[in-house]
Amino acid sequence: MKKIEVITRPYKLDEVKEALTTAGIKGMTVSEVKGFGRQRGHTEVYRGAEYQVDFVPKVKIELVVEDALAADIIKTIQSAARTGEVGDGKIFVSHIEEVVRIRTGETGNAAV
């Protein structure tokens, strides 16, 4: 099984979610994060003093899929999240050793 971690623009969350559920994904976890890559932050001014804020708000989407589906899901995510501008984000893929459904005790692909 593969864990797919997506960091992308907050307003793209709905589009990515719709694309994933259409593709058959049954669940995901979302968190609000901050970060920067090549996209720089912005300047804030308080009482005449300037502050450079480097971190940009992003959304992180995490999902676990069967190995066979991973490549297609990544393509789906990329086409939904892409704008072509700096700041679109990244997708990280890692190996998941085990998955357990708490309610039933199912493991492996049946639990995904």
Next chain:
Amino acid sequence: MNAADTAFVLICAALVLFMTPGLALFYGGMVRGKNVLGTIMHSMVIVGVVSLVWAVIGYSLSFGTDIGGLIGGMDFFALNGVGLEPKESVPNLPHLAFMIFQCMFAVITPALISGAYAERIKFSGFLLFSILWLIFVYSPMCHWVWGGGWLGTLGALDFAGGAVVHMSSAASALACAIYLGKRSGYGKQSFIPHNLPLTVIGAAILWFGWFGFNAGSALAANGLAASAFTTTHMAACAAAVGWMVVEWIHRGKPTTLGFVSGAVAGLVVITPAAGFVTVMPAILMGLLGGAICYGGVLIKHLFKYDDALDVVGIHGLGGTWGALATGLFATKAVNELGNDGLFYGNPGLLWNQFVSVVATWAFCFVMTMVLLKVVDVVVGIRVSSEDENKGLDVSQHSEVGYQL
């Protein structure tokens, strides 16, 4: 005794009281989230504690029978002799009404100083300091200007507290900023306001309450009160716009914090002059005050002191400009118990105002330094660096402002 005046002054006292919780929110929104409750506590606790000290001894030291032009006597200790009947010098109000109105001024003044020592003062030190400050700094100042002391006798004009409230708290704030030193991480970490909507609510409450502060200082429901009300509002507006324009030109955008800071600066500037000047000069004073105080908040970077919430920049420079501008624009046509200023043919008033500026800054700064040393020796004044990093809310109060 006059029923309308009494009703008016009592309502104004309530408005002025409301300013201190307003200040709590104004300051609270500007500090980092981990210090929001600690900052609010400074103002709120001062309401409770300082009111009591005022009742027991502060009122008497301020308004008791004059001793040598420097301090009042103990005639009114524990409000002895302060009852329902008027006192001689204020025949239209019950004595208690005058006393309780003055109480609210005594409360907000030490609360203003909390902007300078924000985010690093120990609560026990803050408490002892505030009590001592009321007794040894505020009461003498109040006596000198309003209680029959030497500044009032000299002829310095201060309608609602430019010296007694604003310059005094600012000079003391400067002493606090210097004595306590910079906040940990100052200059390296960015300390930005954590909740500006809170600050705006606080500023609105201050603006509203200030009508009690300035118009109420007419001590009567009359034309002078209406005049002071109007100059107060217009000066606030002019200063808010003035600050906004200067900031827009200097930094490229007008900011929310800038606009409300400008309004507060204007209110400070007009405080000594509210019942002595006409409306157009009040607007000019506000416009210039907004610009001057904008510069005021920048100078702390030049002199490298950490006046966390700009008490010196706004109350100090604003109060000083207001006091001197009173010497320019005061006219007996508004208030025959006042005087004429330079632009009405009397340069003497400007000199008196200048004396009051120097005396206020010198006395309050020095006395505060002494008190800080005493408090530091007795209970300690600054939190440990570990407590400062945890934040005052957790370290001083075992509370968290926001359960998110």
